[in-house]
Amino acid sequence: MADSSTTLNRSSGPPKTKVAPWNDPKVRGFFFQVVLLVALLWFCWWLFANTTANLERQKIASGFDFLGTTAGFGIIQTPIDYSETSTYGRAFMVGLINTLIVSVIGCVVATVLGFLIGVARLSHNWLVSRLAAVYIEIFRNIPLLLQIFFWYFVVLRLLPHPRDSLRPFSDVYINVRGIFTPNPVPLDGFSVVVIAFVVAVVAIVFLRRWATRRQESTGQTFPVFWTSVGLLVLLPLIGAAVTGFPMTWEYPKATRFSISGGFTIYPELAAMVMALSVYTASFIAEIVRAGILAVSHGQTEAAHSLGLRNGPTLRLVIIPQAMRVIIPPLTSQYLNLTKNSSLSAAIAYPELVSVFAGTVLNQTGQAIEVIGITMLVYATISLSISAGMNIYNKKMALVER
Amino acid sequence: MAEDVFQPKPAREPPAATTGVIGWVRKNLFATWFDSLLTLFCLVAVIYLLPPVLDWAFFSADFLGTKPEDCEGAGACWVYPNVWWDAFMYGQYPATEYWRINISYYTAIAFGVPLLADTQRVRAIVLGVVFVFLPLFGMVFGWYPDNWAVFAYGAVLFAVLSFLVPRMPGVRYRLWYGVFMLIAFPVIAFFLYTGGSFGLAHVETPKWGGMFLTLVIAITGITASLPIGIVLALGRRSNMPAVRSVCVVFIEFWRAVPLITVLFMSSVMLPLFLPEGVNFDKLLRALIGVAMFSAAYMAEVVRGGLQAIPKGQVEASSALGLSYWKTMGLIVLPQALKLVIPGIVNTFIGLFKDTTLVLIIGLFDLLGMVQSSFANPTWKDFPTEGYVFTAVVFWCFCFGMSRYSMNLERKLHTGHKR
Numbered sequence: 001m002a003d004s005s006t007t008l009n010r011s012s013g014p015p016k017t018k019v020a021p022w023n024d025p026k027v028r029g030f031f032f033q034v035v036l037l038v039a040l041l042w043f044c045w046w047l048f049a050n051t052t053a054n055l056e057r058q059k060i061a062s063g064f065d066f067l068g069t070t071a072g073f074g075i076i077q078t079p080i081d082y083s084e085t086s087t088y089g090r091a092f093m094v095g096l097i098n099t100l101i102v103s104v105i106g107c108v109v110a111t112v113l114g115f116l117i118g119v120a121r122l123s124h125n126w127l128v129s130r131l132a133a134v135y136i137e138i139f140r141n142i143p144l145l146l147q148i149f150f151w152y153f154v155v156l157r158l159l160p161h162p163r164d165s166l167r168p169f170s171d172v173y174i175n176v177r178g179i180f181t182p183n184p185v186p187l188d189g190f191s192v193v194v195i196a197f198v199v200a201v202v203a204i205v206f207l208r209r210w211a212t213r214r215q216e217s218t219g220q221t222f223p224v225f226w227t228s229v230g231l232l233v234l235l236p237l238i239g240a241a242v243t244g245f246p247m248t249w250e251y252p253k254a255t256r257f258s259i260s261g262g263f264t265i266y267p268e269l270a271a272m273v274m275a276l277s278v279y280t281a282s283f284i285a286e287i288v289r290a291g292i293l294a295v296s297h298g299q300t301e302a303a304h305s306l307g308l309r310n311g312p313t314l315r316l317v318i319i320p321q322a323m324r325v326i327i328p329p330l331t332s333q334y335l336n337l338t339k340n341s342s343l344s345a346a347i348a349y350p351e352l353v354s355v356f357a358g359t360v361l362n363q364t365g366q367a368i369e370v371i372g373i374t375m376l377v378y379a380t381i382s383l384s385i386s387a388g389m390n391i392y393n394k395k396m397a398l399v400e401r
Numbered sequence: 402m403a404e405d406v407f408q409p410k411p412a413r414e415p416p417a418a419t420t421g422v423i424g425w426v427r428k429n430l431f432a433t434w435f436d437s438l439l440t441l442f443c444l445v446a447v448i449y450l451l452p453p454v455l456d457w458a459f460f461s462a463d464f465l466g467t468k469p470e471d472c473e474g475a476g477a478c479w480v481y482p483n484v485w486w487d488a489f490m491y492g493q494y495p496a497t498e499y500w501r502i503n504i505s506y507y508t509a510i511a512f513g514v515p516l517l518a519d520t521q522r523v524r525a526i527v528l529g530v531v532f533v534f535l536p537l538f539g540m541v542f543g544w545y546p547d548n549w550a551v552f553a554y555g556a557v558l559f560a561v562l563s564f565l566v567p568r569m570p571g572v573r574y575r576l577w578y579g580v581f582m583l584i585a586f587p588v589i590a591f592f593l594y595t596g597g598s599f600g601l602a603h604v605e606t607p608k609w610g611g612m613f614l615t616l617v618i619a620i621t622g623i624t625a626s627l628p629i630g631i632v633l634a635l636g637r638r639s640n641m642p643a644v645r646s647v648c649v650v651f652i653e654f655w656r657a658v659p660l661i662t663v664l665f666m667s668s669v670m671l672p673l674f675l676p677e678g679v680n681f682d683k684l685l686r687a688l689i690g691v692a693m694f695s696a697a698y699m700a701e702v703v704r705g706g707l708q709a710i711p712k713g714q715v716e717a718s719s720a721l722g723l724s725y726w727k728t729m730g731l732i733v734l735p736q737a738l739k740l741v742i743p744g745i746v747n748t749f750i751g752l753f754k755d756t757t758l759v760l761i762i763g764l765f766d767l768l769g770m771v772q773s774s775f776a777n778p779t780w781k782d783f784p785t786e787g788y789v790f791t792a793v794v795f796w797c798f799c800f801g802m803s804r805y806s807m808n809l810e811r812k813l814h815t816g817h818k819r
Contacts, residue, residue: 029640029641032641032644033641033642033643033644036643036644036647037643040647047674050673050674050675050676051673051674053676053677054672054673054674054675054677055673057677123439124429124432124436125429125430125432125436125439125440126429126430127429127430127439127440127443127444127447128439128440128443131443131447137800138796140799141750141754141795141796141799141800141803142754142792142795142796142799143754143755143756143757143768143795144754145757145758145760145768146757146768146788146791146792146795149768149772149784149788150788150792153775153784153788154784154785154788339658339659339660340659342659342661342662343659343661343758343761345661345761346760346761353659353661353662353665357661357662357665361665361669367669367670367673368670368673371662371665371666371669371670374662374665375658375662375666378657378658378659378662379654379657379658382656382657382658383653383657
């Protein structure tokens with residue numbers, strides 16, 4: 001106290017009390033951060049030293065040279081060329097692409113199913129909303145791994161043996177080994193069809209811009225949706241007709257015990273997609289329900305009093321506002337689905353974890369490199385999806401004063 | 402002049418079609434033609450699906466017996482989970498030592514129920530279910546109770562802790578139960594489960610399994626992840642840049658990778674990180690992985706709550722002269738955690754479901770035991786029963802947790818919401 005009164009007398013500014021350095025928040029903060037960083041560095045160094053010592057003792061060579069050696073194992077689902085003589089690096093690519101395939105299909109199916117059930121949950125129809133609630137409560141409270149096992153080991157095993165496949169069409173076979181359909185094979189000149197498709201997409205983008213500008217200046221609307229559908233279907237069709245339909249089909253052939261050729265959807269993929277999408281849809285349904293409920297009822301009433309009918313009210317007023325609430329949690333559901341696709345390791349669907357962190361790790365013993373790459377891939381996918389969604393979110397966010 | 406006074410006629414009844422059962426049906430099931438179509442479609446689906454399922458699960462199912470041949474009916478063979486009950490519940494744990502696990506269950510129930518349920522009615526219901534209904538029901542199948550002495554211990558302890566102690570005047574019993582469950586119980590449970598001291602036989606962790614292992618992983622994960630998550634969340638909102646960036650990197654790293662890779666890491670990489678001679682138990686490594694993983698998710702949930710507390714609260718407590726830790730512990734966290742109870746419980750539920758993943762690194766939790774039982778040639782034909790049984794068990798736990806959190810939310814709701 002005496003100290004502070006003397007400082008008061010000495011200075012003309014606000015009173016400055018002398019604080020002991022261990023009570024000064026700045027000094028303390030600096031001290032704690034230094035302690036934390038030193039401890040962290042020491043911990044990392046300790047891990048590094050242990051690891052190098054262990055690797056030396058176990059005579060494991062570190063480095064990424066193993067990616068260039070021959071893998072020597074087969075993979076059932078190979079979206080890119082792969083054989084037993086391919087390298088581990090190639091096996092990694094196959095696994096990565098298979099992960100992306102199951103994640104993308106799963107996300108699309110889960111979104112459609114989730115939106116349907118979320119809307120059904122809000123239905124005025126008592127029975128429909130009850131059934132949706134039952135669906136949600138059942139599927140989100142049962143572990144995903146159990147659901148994957150159930151689809152794979154119970155439901156899909158009900159399908160018949162290859163000898164007596166189900167044949168909904170003459171060239172489609174469905175049995176326990178998978179679904180076999182004709183495979184489209186493009187011939188020369190197919191690029192014209194692709195170019196026509198791209199032209200259609202570009203045309204649609206410009207059409208939309210033009211229609212929006214016209215509506216804003218004159219108030220007249222233009223049927224953008226049906227024109228777009230027409231463009232998308234007609235332009236490639238015309239391209240195909242001009243070049244004489246440059247495509248042929250590779251048909252699956254049934255031998256006595258199995259079916260070969262054609263395009264195959266393996267039961268592992270089917271089970272993963274079903275389990276992932278059914279499970280994730282139950283979460284998406286709740287997100288959608290919360291999003292729609294978050295738009296206040298006054299918005300609907302205002303839209304109705306402006307003369308909008310139910311359809312445009314939903315499309316132009318409710319959904320754009322609900323999307324703002326829905327998008328962030330929906331993104332994290334997509335991320336969860338992508339990460340959960342790694343559970344395929346349990347039923348040997350050949351995705352990243354199963355092929356790379358499973359088979360490749362067992363064959364090479366390069367634990368640190370393999371697990372490191374796997375984690376890095378998932379981290380990259382997660383962070384890039386969330387970055388992309390953040391941009392979209394910013395675009396959709398309320399413009400506030 | 403009396404006849405000139407206006408006499409209103411009694412109001413007419415509303416049309417019969419808008420009231421009562423018919424009115425409800427018309428309003429909720431057949432409001433428009435589309436509604437009617439939906440209703441009919443759903444009704445057909447329900448009528449088509451429900452009876453076969455009920456028939457399979459109950460009416461043509463077989464419950465009693467000891468071997469697959471006892472299942473003659475067309476329905477489910479519940480003999481199978483009945484025969485495998487011990488394996489599903491305790492894994493490879495020696496049968497003579499089941500009582501240790503059971504004692505810990507009873508102790509946890511006796512201390513936990515009065516902690517979690519504050520009305521005598523709920524406690525009485527639990528008492529009735531665990532100590533009256535289950536024994537009556539379980540004796541038919543011969544799976545409950547295993548040991549009458551342990552059962553009596555449980556019943557007496559439960560009755561004393563739920564009904565006698567709370568009546569003693571001036572005893573803050575819930576505080577003491579909480580202290581016991583957080584500090585003493587884990588130690589007691591550890592010594593009970595592993596043994597090797599106090600004359601108990603040693604049981605190594607590879608023998609742990611089934612529902613018991615699921616609960617060990619889930620409860621350890623839950624108790625570890627909440628405090629770690631709180632510390633991480635506080636660190637992420639700290640003013641010190643080094644602390645903040647360390648926490649951000651830590652949280653984002655764990656959240657960006659799938660749990661499987663974390664478990665793989667803990668099983669193949671962790672041994673390489675440790676000095677020679679130091680060797681962790683496989684279960685312990687999995688536990689560390691699960692705890693770190695869910696702590697990162699917990700941290701984000703808690704951060705959401707911290708962000709919702711107005712800055713004025715912190716400023717007011719600083720003005721009162723409270724230190725950082727007192728501000729957080731007494732002012733901010735109690736409000737923040739209350740706000741995010743649903744999120745916390747959701748993380749718990751997620752963690753509980755994720756415990757099944759340990760089967761991929763070779764630990765046999767409930768699902769792992771069920772899965773491995775299919776390898777038995779005698780019982781290989783009942784995967785459906787096995788999965789349905791497991792699903793029902795998990796569903797009960799997860800659904801119960803979510804209902805409890807809703808209940809808690811309602812109780813703690815002190816007028817912040819309109």
